[in-house]
Amino acid sequence: MTSFPSKERLAHIVYESDDRASKNFDLGLLVLILLSVLVVILDSVREIHLNYGSLLYWLEWFFTIVFTLEYLLRIWLSNDRPGYIFGFYGIVDLLAILPTFLSLILVQSQYLMVVRALRFLRILRILKLPEYLREAALLASALKNSRAKIQIFVGSVLTIVLVMGSIMYIIEGPENGYTSIPRAMYWAIVTLTTVGYGDISPNTDLGQFMASIIMLLGYAIIAVPTGIVTSEMTFAKSKTEAAGEHTLKICKTCRLQRHSADAVYCRQCGSKLEPPE
Amino acid sequence: MTSFPSKERLAHIVYESDDRASKNFDLGLLVLILLSVLVVILDSVREIHLNYGSLLYWLEWFFTIVFTLEYLLRIWLSNDRPGYIFGFYGIVDLLAILPTFLSLILVQSQYLMVVRALRFLRILRILKLPEYLREAALLASALKNSRAKIQIFVGSVLTIVLVMGSIMYIIEGPENGYTSIPRAMYWAIVTLTTVGYGDISPNTDLGQFMASIIMLLGYAIIAVPTGIVTSEMTFAKSKTEAAGEHTLKICKTCRLQRHSADAVYCRQCGSKLEPPE
Amino acid sequence: MTSFPSKERLAHIVYESDDRASKNFDLGLLVLILLSVLVVILDSVREIHLNYGSLLYWLEWFFTIVFTLEYLLRIWLSNDRPGYIFGFYGIVDLLAILPTFLSLILVQSQYLMVVRALRFLRILRILKLPEYLREAALLASALKNSRAKIQIFVGSVLTIVLVMGSIMYIIEGPENGYTSIPRAMYWAIVTLTTVGYGDISPNTDLGQFMASIIMLLGYAIIAVPTGIVTSEMTFAKSKTEAAGEHTLKICKTCRLQRHSADAVYCRQCGSKLEPPE
Amino acid sequence: MTSFPSKERLAHIVYESDDRASKNFDLGLLVLILLSVLVVILDSVREIHLNYGSLLYWLEWFFTIVFTLEYLLRIWLSNDRPGYIFGFYGIVDLLAILPTFLSLILVQSQYLMVVRALRFLRILRILKLPEYLREAALLASALKNSRAKIQIFVGSVLTIVLVMGSIMYIIEGPENGYTSIPRAMYWAIVTLTTVGYGDISPNTDLGQFMASIIMLLGYAIIAVPTGIVTSEMTFAKSKTEAAGEHTLKICKTCRLQRHSADAVYCRQCGSKLEPPE
Secondary structure: OOOOOOHHHHHHHHHOOOOHHHHHHHHHHHHHHHHHHHHHHHHOOHHHHHHHHHHHHHHHHHHHHHHHHHHHHHHHHOOOHHHHHOOHHHHHHHHHHHHHHHHHHOOOHHHHHHHHHHHHHHHHHHHHOHHHHHHHHHHHHHHHHOHHHHHHHHHHHHHHHHHHHHHHHHHHOHHHOOOOHHHHHHHHHHHHOOOOOOOOOOOOHHHHHHHHHHHHHHHHHOHHHHHHHHHHHHHHHHHHHHHHHEOOOOOOOOOOOOOEOOOOEOOOOOOEOOOOO | OOOOOOHHHHHHHHHOOOOHHHHHHHHHHHHHHHHHHHHHHHHOOHHHHHHHHHHHHHHHHHHHHHHHHHHHHHHHHOOOHHHHHOOHHHHHHHHHHHHHHHHHHOOOHHHHHHHHHHHHHHHHHHHHOHHHHHHHHHHHHHHHHOHHHHHHHHHHHHHHHHHHHHHHHHHHOHHHOOOOHHHHHHHHHHHHOOOOOOOOOOOOHHHHHHHHHHHHHHHHHOHHHHHHHHHHHHHHHHHHHHHHHOOOOOOOOOOOOOOOOOOOEOOOOOOEOOOOO | OOOOOOHHHHHHHHHOOOOHHHHHHHHHHHHHHHHHHHHHHHHOOHHHHHHHHHHHHHHHHHHHHHHHHHHHHHHHHOOOHHHHHOOHHHHHHHHHHHHHHHHHHOOOHHHHHHHHHHHHHHHHHHHHOHHHHHHHHHHHHHHHHOHHHHHHHHHHHHHHHHHHHHHHHHHHOHHHOOOOHHHHHHHHHHHHOOOOOOOOOOOOHHHHHHHHHHHHHHHHHOHHHHHHHHHHHHHHHHHHHHHHHEOOOOOOOOOOOOOEOOOOEOOOOOOEOOOOO | OOOOOOHHHHHHHHHOOOOHHHHHHHHHHHHHHHHHHHHHHHHOOHHHHHHHHHHHHHHHHHHHHHHHHHHHHHHHHOOOHHHHHOOHHHHHHHHHHHHHHHHHHOOOHHHHHHHHHHHHHHHHHHHHOHHHHHHHHHHHHHHHHOHHHHHHHHHHHHHHHHHHHHHHHHHHOHHHOOOOHHHHHHHHHHHHOOOOOOOOOOOOHHHHHHHHHHHHHHHHHOHHHHHHHHHHHHHHHHHHHHHHHOOOOOOOOOOOOOOOOOOOEOOOOOOEOOOOO
């Protein structure tokens, strides 16, 4: 930026990402977000906290001030201020800086850490990059298309977890770690998703038999979300290809439709094709 | 419901779900079912049982009475009483209320809990919602289509579990936790489904080698159910799309519909087709 | 079977499965195989062995004699005796009866159990059922089609297991349970296949970082076999459908091909279609 | 090889793999690589090292000398020496022999083992086999096609790991094994990938609830890579098939090939097509 840019120019740089400067702005912001997240992660490691705690503390304040300035800049530049401030990204931007300021007031460690976690929401701002928005839109439509399938899938998973959890609670009982139905349901989820920590596992023969059934169920059920996503993706892909392969040219003479993209003459009657209007 | 509805109207509300009132009835019932399930879950948590046990006890009776009234209402309204009472949903509805009444007679805790679990079957009544019925039909046909594939899949899984289980029982033996072939088969299922609790795991070199093989087998075999479900879904989807591709031309002579997009003459009677208006 | 059947008839019943009697023969055999397998399983459970050991012992001899008679019957009926005896199923049939006879000679328990395991091979005879043979043929062709993909998949899996195993062996070392590269490779397989027993797991920070990488790798790699199987199944399905949807009729007048199955007149030029020769 | 081959011939044998001799050379090399890898693996097993250590030591030197000779041979034969030496395979070949020589100089065991691991890179040379190169190219293009999808997938996985890890670190805390955010992130990866060692697992009710959510998330997310790979494979397959469907008609006028099955006139120049002979 050779000369100081106008307000319109600044607004473009900050809110759009279609030219050099605005792309660089987004990228720089992304790097800052990742660094600020890295600081929080490192600070959580005992040894590092003891040795470099103060350095990380000041780094944190540096990032907080930078993000605060950016937040104020966005408010100043926005041509729809309430729309930004109370919009999704405005709230995320605020949540990303609040914790550090709050940490001055409430010193009780546990709370402090809770609000610290909120800072990770900064990473959500990466989602503002355009290609992510496009993909997200595709994904959203795919989900909408197979809403019914997903409902029945989630419904059956929850039913299995509920029924199996309570059955195992009855079979195994508290003496084997199934201290309550919620805990037994936690075990059922651990098993159905094939995670299998082993912190709770069936000990009775009947319990192991029931567990085998739920495992084989999970084995079959895991196929469903895959099937949904895959069929949606395959279909979206084939549609894109088809669109690329065929123009909507129609032969005026013999009414043949769907000519391949490079067709100049009708492959059926040989008469010249008009360009698609 | 402004005035008290006629019996026909009530029957419609209870058994159908195509208008406002009947939908609300189903929805209200669904909420009651979920609440009654929640009560059983909470009651299983020691702390909650000690503090709120009596409250939950009365809540349970409240739900049981409501469902009993609904059950009797359904019998009264049904125009095919034996068909309902001995049908799938009739039995489910009965099983959903019996346990609480039984709990008055048989006080032996273990049994009491067994019948309690039956109450979760109430949740199956959600399946009566129409969109679930449609999806279930689709799923059923998909399963029927690939019955042979599923049979061979289940067959090979059981064979692997059987052979691998017995081999591991011989290799590892009781001293490593493989106390019997059924238990070794339980381990084989835990491994093949990639759950892997670790409550039983091979200790000998040969055992670990065999385990590696069964794991890699499971890695390949898990692809089969996914493939079945996905190909069925993809095909069902493409068929729906194809139906959309057909033009809505109708042959004026023989009334044949769904001509392919490039059809100029009716493929059935040979008379010329009018262009789609 | 009213009268005693001829030898040809018997051979048909034993070797084919296209009519009532032969189907029943296969089915009865299948039931016997499953029962004999069940006996071995039950016999491995300590309590059952102590209480019903002698009963199971005699049941085992009963099954062995039945299968021996069947084996001799097959040899007698076969019109290509060496072909049967030294063929796959002939050997399986022999292996299914040998162990029990061997158990008379070699009494040393460990060996006895090894040969006992062989008896499970009886279950392989289920594969003789026709629908299994058909499906197996389909599967075999699918595997042949994507042989290169499978090779590169297995190759990369083994490479990852090898490299990751040795790296973890160096990082974690014997003090953390990675006592040798083969054991470290066993851990790598347990991790890559997402089984995760937890009998061996990384303790150092670097080890946990490497483990995270191999887990995410496994997460991506598990997609490959699924992709292979699914694309093969989807393609096979679509081909079957396409064959059903289009006849190979060609319009003699305008050379239009791929008319829909119910087409009587060419949809392009309206001239009558000859039936496919 | 009856007579000693010319340098051109040797270069062909070493660098190509399109005829008998060159194929045998590649195959022999592959066997040597696998054997040398096997030696390193066996040497890592304590018992074997104690008994056969010296034998393995000499075998290792034998392989190293053979690979050194091959390396020099390749340099001598290459018609673009710097291109080979500083190319990918040249560096791999060098790394494959260096460790053993280095082991003479630096005797400190730990370092020695690190460089030893490098020798496994020899296995990468298998990738030089042509069919692997083709498949790798296909795979690469597929990855390029769905780059955006993969980015958003990896991005969301990392975000989930980051956010969930830090939340669990706050909920469970060091007393339950979540000693730092990086360790909590390691746990999140172990859970999300459904590996589930159980070395770290949630103990608090809230922690188990959060864990259940991340597991179900992982259950859904695992569908994405599968969907990507499968749709790419299915599409690639269908494209190959489609190519097969095109008739081999060639327009005599403008030489355009690959006309669709029902083409009567060339879609490019409009001249009549001869029927396929």
